Amino acid sequence: MRDVAIIGIGETQIGELWDKSLRELGIEAGLKAIRDAGVSGEEVDMLYVGNMSAGKLINQEHVAPMIADYAGLDDIPAVRIESGGASGGMALAEGYISVASGFDDIVVVGGAEKMTDVNDEEAKKILSSTADQEWETVCGATFDSLHAMMARYHMNKYGTTKDQFAEVIVKNHSNASNNPNAQYPRAIPKNFVMNAPMVSDPLGMFDCAPLSDGGAAVVLCPAEYVDNYNGDPVKILGVGHGADHIALHDRREIGGMKATRIAAEKAFKNSNISSKDIDFAEVHDNYSISEIVAIEDLGFFKKGEGGPATEEGRTALNSEISINTSGGLKAKGQPVGAVGINQAIEAAIQLRGDAGDRQVEDARYGLTHNVGGTGASAVVHILERWSE
Amino acid sequence: MTTPRFWREIEQRYRGIGVQCEICDRVYFPPREICPHCRRESFGKMNERELSGKGKVLTYTEVHDPHPDFKLLTPYIMAIIEMEEDVRVTGQLVGVDYKDVETGMEVKATMRRLGEESPEGIIYYGYKFAPVKDKHE
Numbered sequence: 254m255r256d257v258a259i260i261g262i263g264e265t266q267i268g269e270l271w272d273k274s275l276r277e278l279g280i281e282a283g284l285k286a287i288r289d290a291g292v293s294g295e296e297v298d299m300l301y302v303g304n305m306s307a308g309k310l311i312n313q314e315h316v317a318p319m320i321a322d323y324a325g326l327d328d329i330p331a332v333r334i335e336s337g338g339a340s341g342g343m344a345l346a347e348g349y350i351s352v353a354s355g356f357d358d359i360v361v362v363g364g365a366e367k368m369t370d371v372n373d374e375e376a377k378k379i380l381s382s383t384a385d386q387e388w389e390t391v392c393g394a395t396f397d398s399l400h401a402m403m404a405r406y407h408m409n410k411y412g413t414t415k416d417q418f419a420e421v422i423v424k425n426h427s428n429a430s431n432n433p434n435a436q437y438p439r440a441i442p443k444n445f446v447m448n449a450p451m452v453s454d455p456l457g458m459f460d461c462a463p464l465s466d467g468g469a470a471v472v473l474c475p476a477e478y479v480d481n482y483n484g485d486p487v488k489i490l491g492v493g494h495g496a497d498h499i500a501l502h503d504r505r506e507i508g509g510m511k512a513t514r515i516a517a518e519k520a521f522k523n524s525n526i527s528s529k530d531i532d533f534a535e536v537h538d539n540y541s542i543s544e545i546v547a548i549e550d551l552g553f554f555k556k557g558e559g560g561p562a563t564e565e566g567r568t569a570l571n572s573e574i575s576i577n578t579s580g581g582l583k584a585k586g587q588p589v590g591a592v593g594i595n596q597a598i599e600a601a602i603q604l605r606g607d608a609g610d611r612q613v614e615d616a617r618y619g620l621t622h623n624v625g626g627t628g629a630s631a632v633v634h635i636l637e638r639w640s641e
Numbered sequence: 642m643t644t645p646r647f648w649r650e651i652e653q654r655y656r657g658i659g660v661q662c663e664i665c666d667r668v669y670f671p672p673r674e675i676c677p678h679c680r681r682e683s684f685g686k687m688n689e690r691e692l693s694g695k696g697k698v699l700t701y702t703e704v705h706d707p708h709p710d711f712k713l714l715t716p717y718i719m720a721i722i723e724m725e726e727d728v729r730v731t732g733q734l735v736g737v738d739y740k741d742v743e744t745g746m747e748v749k750a751t752m753r754r755l756g757e758e759s760p761e762g763i764i765y766y767g768y769k770f771a772p773v774k775d776k777h778e
Contacts, residue, residue: 374709375709377706378708378709381708386642387642387646387650387671388671388730388731389731390708391642391755391756391767392719392731392732392733392755392767392768392769393704393707393708393710393711393714393717393719393733393755394708394719394731395704395706395707395708397704397706398702398704398719401702401704402700402701402702402719402720402721403700404702405700405701405702406699406700409700409744450705451703451705452705452706453702453703453704453705453706453719454702454703454705454739455702456702498677500731501721501731502721502729502730502731503729507699507700507721
């Protein structure tokens, strides 16, 4: 296996982008990444696109060749990767494998989602379709309510509080206030979170990430070739996939995610480092509870300590471990299929030392964590600062 | 959900028919062709098993932002029920106020209306769960 580097990054603004289509989002991100890397179109061997549900959201399947075509790269093979909310991260893992294996040299991995061409109710229904349609949603379960039941379980078992959930959100909004690409680049007070309308008890409106439009892309190449390109490289040190039952009720543990634990174990093993070495992490905070569960299952805190650790500020920027410096899915935004790529881009920005007011000091190791559904699939990447 | 898709699962939705693995005795609902523990050994050895319908609330929530098919019921209660047979099922809780719901509460499956294909279409029925008021019920 060859070492793999990210040599180019590009992302669009995230938000409700009424004047942009899916293909425009994909192309904008892809062109930025290719320019950043200093590669030319004809050098690209393969394009992977993470996308959750273009078929339902914009009634268009086969989106990877469409994006390649409109990027002027119609002769480049392009494949869409779908794994619910983990589509982007899984696409990145595919790109990593094809470069590491020696099959391809230059691979572009993109992610894009266009969620606002349908109304909010329809978009939420589509998001819920990553849960079990026949045995969860048919009975009335929504994606929000499944996470709410996880939250209730975590509260009962470990004493986690609604206050601690709110601290996750306040922190992530504060981080996003220094991220110009974020959908909500502003800090919010805790009482906004606590007093927000209820979505699914105990989760209120501010406990839930938004539905967003956005595109993101990275360019990968073998580490041995980085000197041939202009891009400022970062290394992908290791990747791990994890899996579990599709329905939340079939998992033995409701207050944790086995898929995350397996993915993290594999990624740490492949990287020869441990959770203690990680300086910062982008974790899948599609709900406040999700971040608390994630920082426990990734090994940063013991089970049940995720809530108190957040409350004590141990996950704030430049504290014990900086979690979701970009603002996370909650405040940077949730263009579902792009999320895993957005996370890798934040990691690259941090490791390049380009994060400005949200820079993690002396960042050497970063981790990204992307989850599909309520935890049926997960993927973890570990990235390292480039050293000659 | 379309009619054939719902109709295929009438045995499960109306009668709570699951399966039991002949090798390890584990019970599954909905039915599976293969036991996740015994894997290929279990193929062809998953026997029909009707659930008692009785169980306890494992976790729950009150839904204020509903699935569109259940808009008129909002707010409604969703729960994961740990059934007597050591298998878990997601369903709505009915016949109880949200403030009175608690983890460990005993419930029993009850046949209710789940939805309809369209305003003129067929009606879908299935299980919801209600508190067991009298233990001898």
